[in-house]
Amino acid sequence: MKRILSLLGATALLISMPVTGDSPSPIDPARMSAIAKTLASDAFQGRAPGTPGEATTVAYLVDQFRALGLRPAGENGGWLQKVPLVHNVAGVPTLLEVKFGASTLPLLVGRDINPQTVRPVSRVTITDAPMVFVGYGVSAPERGWDDFKGLDLHGKVAIFLVNDPDFEAGPNEPVAGKFGGRAMTYYGRWTYKFEEAARRGALAAFVIHETAAAGYGWNVAANSVGGTYDIARAADQTQPVLLQAWISREAAVGLLAKAGLDFEALKRQARDQSFRPVELRGARFSIDMPVATERVDSHNVLAELPGTKHPEESILFAAHWDAFGIGAPDSDGRTIRPGANDDGLGIAGVLELARAFSRMPRTERTLVFAAWTAEERGLLGSETFGVHPLFPPAKMVADLTIDILQTAGPSRDVVLVGAGQSDLEKDLARAAAAQGRSVTPDAKPERGLFYRADHFSLAKRGVPTLLLMGIGGGADLVSGGRTAGDAWVSDYTAHCYHQTCDAWSATWDLRGAAEDVDLLYRIGLELANSRRWPQWYAASEFKAVRDASASARPL
């Protein structure tokens, strides 16, 4: 193994010679491989939050940061930030139905509905709650869109369509393109719908599953294996809805029909700005469901290199340390899902960045290195940082996140997930050009990958973000071109993503991955010694929240 690694190291030295006359990259693919190999080894047990694998992982990360001479940047002068989580497993409901006067429509778990709660409760009991269809349930002032029209949702069940109001719009409808066309905005995500329902005081929120609009089948939406996780919230914070559920399209059509409503007609209305919520006349929803609830204590790991001139201004480099832990055996009897790439390689990238910056003169602004927990449970480590920021988001210059890198060798381009969000994209293009490479936008923006990694927890707080995600689309590989890049993505996604097969391999070629990490090195270095504040573009749903803190940022 050692021989293979040093061979890789020698190759790395050769290929990192400058193409365009600038200095060689400080990011070493052999070291990245070694780090990912360690994180994916059996001792780490698949790095599930709150398990012995967490203790091993956190100790390893602290050792690495300390050895590099970084300073602890967690709570109370330490390396860690506590991330208390609520883990729930919903039991079989003893009652689950919608009454219409004397007639009753039962709902069957698995076939019709997947009812869940993320509140720390031992039972969900709702009796005879009125139901209201809220269309796409979008409140987007920057797009002149509000589906609620002041409706009070207290005590009600709100029923949402998934995706954005323009997802199914024809080219001549006024809404066409208002929400990025086929690309999904934040407003299209089911997480947004549940959050919006909670902000408006709803008792429960249902999202109607449709395969194209959701981006995956009912089997995925109906899957409740492992239960739900959420951050533990203080009493004075907005609480999540008591009940959240996907309902199947068939069940929704039947439910609406019982109230005298036509699903397709409602969808058409929901594509218009003048849409108003529609009550399901006579419908009364009830559920009685036991819940097994437990608290899981997990941790983010944070380190810093303080800035010399503007230490209160920070640039964040981040990845998630957690993976899926131990599960059912695969056909080879393997039970550990080691997350070697997802996101062992991201963590390797962050550690390589930390090493590179620790070996050079301190920058003017502070550099922060974060290893988040519980990304796979719903971006919960980064969300906890968002709720309890250890660095003020208003003075965070940028968040640069890595989640999965391609392992198929050098590439002519880097894939940008969520194009059109901020002028950090220009930094990315400039950095890529300096490497003699280019930037290609995410091939399938309708998947909404931009809202499905940890950088999103920072974006929501207004911090401009860039995400490197190896499954965003096939890279144009030096060997085999885009076809080979696409093949790598489909192969990894189909067989290894979140599975036992996401293991370290001696056959990985991380030269392209290291070049991708080098992009963040270049962008971070430039920002860290400049007075620039990257900007969200006007169409971004995150611009307004950033603008609200503009006075906190000196020019």
Ligand SMILES: [Zn+2]
């Ligand atoms: Zn990941």
